[in-house]
Amino acid sequence: MAQSTLKQVAKIIRGDLFDGNFIKKYYKMMILLLVLGVFEISIRYACTKNMRQIERLKVDLQVVKYENYLLSKEITSNSRRTTVEDQLQKNGINLSSDNTVIYEINR
Secondary structure: OOOHHHHHHHHHHHHHOOOOHHHHHHHHHHHHHHHHHHHHHHHHHHHHHHHHHHHHHHHHHHHHHHHHHHHHHHHHHOOHHHHHHHHHHHHOOOOOOOOOOOOOOOO
């Protein structure tokens, strides 16, 4: 046993490991490893591409949320009662708001 192990180590050191018999014996395994390597590289590339897209979409979402906030703030400020009354007076339209209570609660 020690002799065969010693011979294999000597074979590796001399570079005789990849001789004709080794290639004939393990060509199917080498093809399988090559296919698995290509498959792993393609999966890693697709995963990295998806991660970059996710990060880009997160940034886009933050921008859209901020724009939504600004528009909502602007609409809220423009639709306030005092702002509407000021705009009406500025444009010379003679409308006024009613100061009576719309709903009366009876007890």
